[in-house]
Amino acid sequence: MIGYIVLRAALGLALIAALSALAGTFAVLRGLSFIVAGVAHAALGGAALGVFLSSSGILPFDASLYGAIGAGLLLALTAAYVGERGAVGEMETAIGVAFALAMCVAVFFMYYIPPEQAPKIWGFLVGDVMLLTDSDVLLLLCITLAWLAMVALFHREFTYIVFDIEGAEAHGLSVRRYHYALLLMIALSVTVSTKAIGAIIVYAVMIAPVAAAANISSSMKKVFGYGFIFASTACFSGLLLSLVLDISPSAVAGIVSASIYLTTLFIKKGVR
Amino acid sequence: MGSEHPVIEMNSLWVVYDHTHPALVDVSVVVDKPEFIIVIGPNGAGKTTLLKVLLGMIKPTKGWARVFGFDVVREAEEIRRLTGYVPQRDIINFEVPLSVKDVVLMGLLPKKRIPRIPSSSDLKRVEEALEFVGMGDLWEEKFSDLSGGQQQRVLLARALVSEPKLLLLDEPLSAVDVASQDAILRILRHLREEGTTIVMVSHDINPVVEYVDKIMLLNKRVVAYGTPSEVIREEVFSEAYGYKVKIIEHAGVCYAITGDVHA
Numbered sequence A: 001m002i003g004y005i006v007l008r009a010a011l012g013l014a015l016i017a018a019l020s021a022l023a024g025t026f027a028v029l030r031g032l033s034f035i036v037a038g039v040a041h042a043a044l045g046g047a048a049l050g051v052f053l054s055s056s057g058i059l060p061f062d063a064s065l066y067g068a069i070g071a072g073l074l075l076a077l078t079a080a081y082v083g084e085r086g087a088v089g090e091m092e093t094a095i096g097v098a099f100a101l102a103m104c105v106a107v108f109f110m111y112y113i114p115p116e117q118a119p120k121i122w123g124f125l126v127g128d129v130m131l132l133t134d135s136d137v138l139l140l141l142c143i144t145l146a147w148l149a150m151v152a153l154f155h156r157e158f159t160y161i162v163f164d165i166e167g168a169e170a171h172g173l174s175v176r177r178y179h180y181a182l183l184l185m186i187a188l189s190v191t192v193s194t195k196a197i198g199a200i201i202v203y204a205v206m207i208a209p210v211a212a213a214a215n216i217s218s219s220m221k222k223v224f225g226y227g228f229i230f231a232s233t234a235c236f237s238g239l240l241l242s243l244v245l246d247i248s249p250s251a252v253a254g255i256v257s258a259s260i261y262l263t264t265l266f267i268k269k270g271v272r
Numbered sequence B: 001m002g003s004e005h006p007v008i009e010m011n012s013l014w015v016v017y018d019h020t021h022p023a024l025v026d027v028s029v030v031v032d033k034p035e036f037i038i039v040i041g042p043n044g045a046g047k048t049t050l051l052k053v054l055l056g057m058i059k060p061t062k063g064w065a066r067v068f069g070f071d072v073v074r075e076a077e078e079i080r081r082l083t084g085y086v087p088q089r090d091i092i093n094f095e096v097p098l099s100v101k102d103v104v105l106m107g108l109l110p111k112k113r114i115p116r117i118p119s120s121s122d123l124k125r126v127e128e129a130l131e132f133v134g135m136g137d138l139w140e141e142k143f144s145d146l147s148g149g150q151q152q153r154v155l156l157a158r159a160l161v162s163e164p165k166l167l168l169l170d171e172p173l174s175a176v177d178v179a180s181q182d183a184i185l186r187i188l189r190h191l192r193e194e195g196t197t198i199v200m201v202s203h204d205i206n207p208v209v210e211y212v213d214k215i216m217l218l219n220k221r222v223v224a225y226g227t228p229s230e231v232i233r234e235e236v237f238s239e240a241y242g243y244k245v246k247i248i249e250h251a252g253v254c255y256a257i258t259g260d261v262h263a
């Protein structure tokens, strides 16, 4: 049983590392690292709303995940709409506003939620790899597969968008649909990862490993590859250390990925 | 098709950002045959906006514009097939690791059907475009590792690889060393001789004045439009820039001395 739980945790972490390499790469290169924190908190607000609707009997099922996904997608849609003309700074502002709003919604509904339901919401903030469920892993798997299919088909289009969205449009690409697809997929990935293992570790592994990879890579393939290796290193060192010592895997993962990022910064500076 | 319609027609064209902030005011210009046109004006004069309107990337608030007879609002796709664009280099994200070859392919692949897989003839065209701008041996290099002038030439190759009839360039000479400036201008003159229309935004008129057919002096409105000798007069420039501009003549070419420096 313990073996199954550890195995499931390992599978979940591997999928999260893959999602970091995919969603994280495009978020970082689009100049939108902040969307990860924004969506994670929007998900928290959405989950609070969902739990409120269920516990007050308005909805006859557990709506926390639906609320989280809805709120994450709504934030991404808002940012995408604001950014249709390509202004990254305006998107960041929109994300900041939505972020604050979602936290207020979370606090507002927390007040009306029965205390025994509260952990469902806090799970979005500080999750536990060992508490992953089969359905979490299944959801992570589905989104990873969707990303792989999208990147296999459209990696050029997505790369053009992050490289030079105006040039891409001027040369005939319908940039709007790729712009929206990218932000919605990033939001979905962050929401589901957050539900699975908590926002803290998601910040830790979504941004720093791919930013590190981008520092030392000469092609997009390498960014994905190194990003996956770095994110896995961070996740698994967290998991392994937490098995032998009594420490938080999220904290370890965060420290490891930040260290990798700093190291690559020095390498990059050294090369120049 | 290009022969029946003027290359560019702009008729009482206005662009007003956010309902209050006019960037282009009542612009009416017709370019009826292939020419090399330079657009100059101070910061915020609407130069970039003008190029984006011609590409259908910004909708006119009032008035209309056509390129090769195609309406910029309804037929932007056709216009983009016939037009090459070199954006202001500072909008490019140098964190994205792309090879020179990949950057130039970007000028071809968006025009293809999904999945946009480069054919061997596409790669051949990329090679030719890079050779044309004198960058043939650098096509495996990482774009962000090149010098400013080399990057600008690669962006020019990206714009040229689809063999456009109209070429729009946004400050291709800024932050470019003199050798690359000359190389770029000679390429543009060659294209112009082959019948390509060129509209180039520049901050500095001096290096280009001997190459161009027409100068458009823009400061939201068209302050002056004509041949260099018609336009390069002190009162015209002073009106566009809002302060005194000195014109000096050297070896038959007029040079404008302005205090305007690009930010």
Ligand SMILES: Nc1ncnc2c1ncn2[C@@H]1O[C@H](COP(=O)(O)OP(=O)(O)OP(=O)(O)O)[C@@H](O)[C@H]1O
Binding pocket: A085, B017, B018, B021, B022, B023, B041, B042, B043, B044, B045, B046, B047, B048, B049, B050
């Ligand atoms: N998307 C936008 N939304 C709102 N205002 C804009 C937008 N794009 C440009 N502007 C404003 O419109 C005016 C004209 O901008 P534009 O970029 O066309 O000028 P420019 O002549 O290219 O200037 P520069 O020499 O600085 O490149 C500027 O005041 C600018 O701030």
Ligand SMILES: [Mg+2]
Binding pocket: B047, B048, B049, B088, B170
């Ligand atoms: Mg400009």
